[in-house]
Amino acid sequence: MLQTLLKIGEWQSQGKSEWDRFLEAPKVESIDKKGNEITNYVLPIIFDLDEMKIFVEKENLREYRESDVEYLKALKIQGGNNKAIYPTVPSSKLIQFYKTFFGKVNSNVKEGELSESLKKEDYKNNDTFSNLLNKIFILKDECLEKLNYWNEKKGTKEIDIRAIDKEFDLSINEKIVLVYASLKASSFDFRTPTPFSTIQEYAGFLENKFFAKPTENTKLRRNLSSKLCYASGKSHLDVQELDLPRNGYSLNAMFVTTTKNFASKFNDKNFVANYQLSKKHQEYLSYASNFLLSNYKTRIANIDHVIIPNFQNSDKLDLEMALTGIKKKSDILFNFDILENMVKDYQVESDGIFWINYLAFESDGNFFKSTENIKDVSQFHFQKIIETLTDIHWELKESTFVDWNNVMSDYGIRGKFFNFNTIYNLIPLRKDKEKKNKALDLFKSIFENRNITKSLLFDSFKELMLCHFFERYNSYTNIPKSSKDYLGKSIRNSVFKYLAFIQVLKKLKLIDMDELTDQQTEELQNKYDKAIQDFFSKMQLTPEQQAMFYLGRMLNAVEWIQIKKKIKKTVINLVNFNGMGKDDIERLRNNLINKARQHSQVGKVVFTNGRFSELFNYNNWKMPATEALFFLLTGYSFGTNKIEEEQRQNLELEEDINL
Numbered sequence: 001m002l003q004t005l006l007k008i009g010e011w012q013s014q015g016k017s018e019w020d021r022f023l024e025a026p027k028v029e030s031i032d033k034k035g036n037e038i039t040n041y042v043l044p045i046i047f048d049l050d051e052m053k054i055f056v057e058k059e060n061l062r063e064y065r066e067s068d069v070e071y072l073k074a075l076k077i078q079g080g081n082n083k084a085i086y087p088t089v090p091s092s093k094l095i096q097f098y099k100t101f102f103g104k105v106n107s108n109v110k111e112g113e114l115s116e117s118l119k120k121e122d123y124k125n126n127d128t129f130s131n132l133l134n135k136i137f138i139l140k141d142e143c144l145e146k147l148n149y150w151n152e153k154k155g156t157k158e159i160d161i162r163a164i165d166k167e168f169d170l171s172i173n174e175k176i177v178l179v180y181a182s183l184k185a186s187s188f189d190f191r192t193p194t195p196f197s198t199i200q201e202y203a204g205f206l207e208n209k210f211f212a213k214p215t216e217n218t219k220l221r222r223n224l225s226s227k228l229c230y231a232s233g234k235s236h237l238d239v240q241e242l243d244l245p246r247n248g249y250s251l252n253a254m255f256v257t258t259t260k261n262f263a264s265k266f267n268d269k270n271f272v273a274n275y276q277l278s279k280k281h282q283e284y285l286s287y288a289s290n291f292l293l294s295n296y297k298t299r300i301a302n303i304d305h306v307i308i309p310n311f312q313n314s315d316k317l318d319l320e321m322a323l324t325g326i327k328k329k330s331d332i333l334f335n336f337d338i339l340e341n342m343v344k345d346y347q348v349e350s351d352g353i354f355w356i357n358y359l360a361f362e363s364d365g366n367f368f369k370s371t372e373n374i375k376d377v378s379q380f381h382f383q384k385i386i387e388t389l390t391d392i393h394w395e396l397k398e399s400t401f402v403d404w405n406n407v408m409s410d411y412g413i414r415g416k417f418f419n420f421n422t423i424y425n426l427i428p429l430r431k432d433k434e435k436k437n438k439a440l441d442l443f444k445s446i447f448e449n450r451n452i453t454k455s456l457l458f459d460s461f462k463e464l465m466l467c468h469f470f471e472r473y474n475s476y477t478n479i480p481k482s483s484k485d486y487l488g489k490s491i492r493n494s495v496f497k498y499l500a501f502i503q504v505l506k507k508l509k510l511i512d513m514d515e516l517t518d519q520q521t522e523e524l525q526n527k528y529d530k531a532i533q534d535f536f537s538k539m540q541l542t543p544e545q546q547a548m549f550y551l552g553r554m555l556n557a558v559e560w561i562q563i564k565k566k567i568k569k570t571v572i573n574l575v576n577f578n579g580m581g582k583d584d585i586e587r588l589r590n591n592l593i594n595k596a597r598q599h600s601q602v603g604k605v606v607f608t609n610g611r612f613s614e615l616f617n618y619n620n621w622k623m624p625a626t627e628a629l630f631f632l633l634t635g636y637s638f639g640t641n642k643i644e645e646e647q648r649q650n651l652e653l654e655e656d657i658n659l
Helices: 002-013 091-102 113-120 127-137 140-147 162-168 200-210 216-221 251-255 268-274 279-295 319-334 379-397 420-424 438-447 454-470 484-507 527-539 543-564 582-598 606-615 625-638 642-658
Strands: 039-048 053-055 088-090 148-151 156-159 174-185 190-195 239-241 276-278 297-300 303-311 354-362 369-378
Touching (some): 002 279, 039 190, 088 091, 091 113, 091 127, 091 140, 091 156, 148 162, 279 297, 279 303, 297 354, 303 319, 303 369, 319 379, 319 420, 354 379, 369 379, 369 438, 379 438, 420 438, 454 625, 484 527, 484 625, 543 582, 543 606, 543 625, 582 625
Parallel strands (some): 039 174
Antiparallel strands (some): 088 174, 148 156, 239 276, 297 303, 303 354, 354 369
């Protein structure tokens, strides 16, 4: 993995200055949605210490240039508790500009956060620079007045570029994208407005912060002879202890004080001596970290992961093509918004053999903590997972026993693709009450090619049904909300998505579902019976699972009778959503027959009751209760598919004609 990171870092460093990895360009659009050209501006906010005024004037606007990012030192905003040190900011982050010179809004601080940072950093600040910042601080109230924007929706004032946009009366195709501090102060020898980024003391502060020289102790530990660089595996003269910028949002921040990951076999007491790298390779690792965290993140089971590939031979590899292909495939697997028409050309191949690591992490900008790692997913297994998901999706879409388009319509969006994000919404996770993310553990097992126990699936399904039945959505925040009025639809969607997931696991040979043995089947009489038998064949249901399916068909038929008679509390309330044991099954079957008899509709359940009786093993029933619940609701949900809807419409038409 390290070799790949070094290659990515070397690739990303080409043609870039030493500042590039610490800078961030503003978001710039050249053309709007209608094809009209957009003009992007840079705005200086002038601190005039001669007149003790702040000038924010339209006439000072000029068009944005890419070179402004480095010249004006548009630093990346550091998260967490890091102090603001940003005289130049994207217009969307104007609050960071204010905090740099004046501290937090509505606070009683006596200095800006840049002044605080100068004292805390290992930097010899001089009195002149301190006096300069103190004098700027006097302009706090005037700055607040000029940058404050009244947000009508929130009913509050806030630091926002819209205050300046409103004052300048810019057109819809004129955008201020970058704002920077400019200084005029004759007593400090700044007789004309001067960008703050060019002030010698500030430039020295940044040099010290981002390019601090090794300490004397580190120098003494060096030998004049070359040393082995752990990352490259080669000897270099400038090998030293890992010395990275103090911004904690970095993959490399994990490897400074721990023995995990890259340095897994190192003794923590000798870490400094062992994990040492040349200056060039430290820079490469830093570039690689910035690049991957900016462009190759994904959310798996609602947790941030960074994609870290490992190529067998990266010497002649087209990294851009390879990484783009891997990212596109990852989006197919995990992206919430992926549509089936985006999957049709998913076969993006990359040269060479590779493995993928998905590193789950937490970070507030001060630290970078790895919480989980999906390790060494081979190119071949990765591709097989995508192909299997795609095959199952299209098989169900083209089947006659389910309206798959309807099942996959999330939040009114049709044409959604069945992927791991779909599955994540089927695994109930209690908010803030479970230490382990069950969905992430499940996905990790799949990617690492380890078997899944079917009890895990049926237990999760039971919990999902209880969530829908009792509307426990506040406890299970990853489950899309529904209501009792749509319980049948929620059950149907859940059942068929679980069936799709089970089929995926079967094809990947990761689950043993006691596949159906060869049996003689009766001659099918109609289109609907053929659809059922086709369903049994495709899903490979055992006789016991078929028995529960037919009991579910009885449940659906009796509920339909009750709905037509406008009975509000239907037989769905007779189901034990904690699981259907043998006694629960027999009790439900008897109740369904009695309900059908009460409404003089026994004929509607004769066939399904007969099939249930033939398949149900009264003397030796061993199916787990949660599995029985799943296949009961599978049969129940089968009744909402498009074939039966056609049958019901025909029956209702016949009844109307007879009347």
